[in-house]
Amino acid sequence: MAVQVAVCGPSRCGERDRNLAHELGRLLAERQAVVICGGHGGVMAAVAAGARSRDGLVVGVLPGADRVGAGPDLSVAIATGLGQARNNVIVHSGDAVIVVGGSWGTLSELALAMRRGDVPVVQLGDGWRLVDAGGHEVPGVRQARTPAEALDLTGLWA
Numbered sequence: 248m249a250v251q252v253a254v255c256g257p258s259r260c261g262e263r264d265r266n267l268a269h270e271l272g273r274l275l276a277e278r279q280a281v282v283i284c285g286g287h288g289g290v291m292a293a294v295a296a297g298a299r300s301r302d303g304l305v306v307g308v309l310p311g312a313d314r315v316g317a318g319p320d321l322s323v324a325i326a327t328g329l330g331q332a333r334n335n336v337i338v339h340s341g342d343a344v345i346v347v348g349g350s351w352g353t354l355s356e357l358a359l360a361m362r363r364g365d366v367p368v369v370q371l372g373d374g375w376r377l378v379d380a381g382g383h384e385v386p387g388v389r390q391a392r393t394p395a396e397a398l399d400l401t402g403l404w405a
Contacts, residue, residue: 249279249280249281249304250278250279250280250281250342250403250404251280251281251283251340251341251342252275252280252281252282252283252341252342252343252344252345252401252403253283253284253337253338253340253341253343253344253345253356253360254268254271254272254275254282254283254284254290254291254294254344254345254346254347255284255285255290255334255337255338255344255345255346255347255353255356255357255360256268256284256289256290256291256294256346256347256348256350256353256374257289257290257348257349257350257352257353258285258287258288258289258290258291258350258352259288259289259350260289260290260293260347260348261348263372263373264289264290264293264347264348264372264373264374265289265290265293266293267347267371267372267393267394268290268291268293268294268297268347268348269293269294269296269297269300270297270393270394271294271297271345271347271371271394271397271398272293272294272295272296272297272298272299272300272303272305273297273298273300273301273303273394274297274394274395274398275294275297275298275303275398276297276298276299276300276301276302276303276304277301277303278398278404280303280403281303281304281305281306282294282295282298282303282304282305282306283305283306283308283337283340283341284305284306284307284308284337285307285308285309285310285333285334285337285352286306286307286308286309286317286318286321286324286325287307287309287316287317287318288318289348290347290348290353291307291318292318292320294347295307295318295320295321296320298320299320299322303322304322304323305320305321305322305323306321306322306323306324306325306340307321307323307324307325308325308327308333308336308337308340309324309325309326309327309333310327310328310329310330310331310333311326311327311328312326312327312328313326314326331352331355334352334355334356334359335359337356338356338359338360338363339359339363341366342366342401342403343366343367343368343369343401343402343403344356344357344360344363344366344367344368344369345368345369345371345391345397345401346360346368346369346370346371346374346375346388347371347372347374348372348373348374349373349374349375353374353375354375357370357375357377357388361387361388367389367400367401367402367403368387368388368389369388369389369390369391369397369400369401370388370389370390370391371391371392371393371394371397372391372392
């Protein structure tokens with residue numbers, strides 16, 4: 248079975264996160280990984296476009312009960328009717344979870360991935376930095392500066 252990587256990020260993002268996500272998608276496709284994302288705009292659209300630029304397989308897990316608004320670079324669009332609860336499906340479908348950027352929905356995906364506890368979780372670029380009451384970073388989320396480093400930190404291709 249192919250490696251599956253869940254990529255999470257906001258539907259609205261800046262140019263830097265868009266570029267990071269596009270490059271991440273391209274690298275995932277080059278490694279024959281299936282990309283799983285939320286299937287809409289922003290980071291999700293960028294990772295899908297990057298993967299498709301290398302003929303990669305991209306699965307979009309949509310919040311609505313139909314495929315309206317599905318990104319054009321998806322290979323498969325799954326309409327769930329689950330709303331934001333679809334985030335749980337996304338993070339439980341990956342052999343690793345890579346988070347690009349930050350929004351409230353992205354934070355929920357990061358938290359669900361950490362609660363899952365059995366896959367690597369990587370934060371790529373600027374986004375959420377989780378700290379405890381003492382201001383110390385919460386252990387567990389691996390921090391990457393580049394898409395290549397994010398893939399290395401998953402350990403899936405070691």
